[in-house]
Amino acid sequence: EEQVVESGGGLIQPGGSLRLSCAASGFSVNFNYMTWVRQAPGKGLEWVSVVDTDGTTYYADSVKGRFTISRDNSNNTLFLQMDSLTAEDTAVYYCARDQGYIYGLDVWGQGTTVTVSS
């Protein structure tokens, strides 16, 4: 079964850093585009970032320069390094496999919660 499981969320002070992990099973992260999506409390879904199979990355303007997406092929894991966090980054963060044109985001994790507060 293809699945992803996120971890690494928690309570962090404004200005702090956090690294989220997304462990994949049933497929390889290095052969797939992988994406992060977030959802602030009571709000809609917001696409955050993607890494493609060549290692090219894209970011939402709201996180550009502060977040870094990466992957560890040997451990089949996706990461999201989040720096200079603000209260506006408080959200549930979902990892998803991105099948691109036509197919979109198909495999989603259960999410990990990040709370930025003093």
Added chain:
Amino acid sequence: DIQMTQSPSSLSASLGAGVTITCRASQGIRNDLGWYQQKPGKAPKRLIYAASILQSGVPSRFSGSGSGTEFTLTINSLQPEDSATYYCLQHNSYPYTFGQGTKLEIK
């Protein structure tokens, strides 16, 4: 960036009735659109991809249509378990963008 305008933001319908949710893209996205269902505290679940292809395991009362800039999700014969928030997602170009969501209540 491509803007996705989804309507309505909420609706209430009776058990057994049908509803339609619409998404409009600010520019053409071919059929690179999916529909997702999200229940409280849960991850989104893909219902439809390529605008009109039903995800395996999703009941046939769900259907999608459209291409270019206008898309619809139709749910027929509403069931209690269809109470959820529904989102469209354009995956034609980065940054991907979601519609604002439609909260569906079953009366």
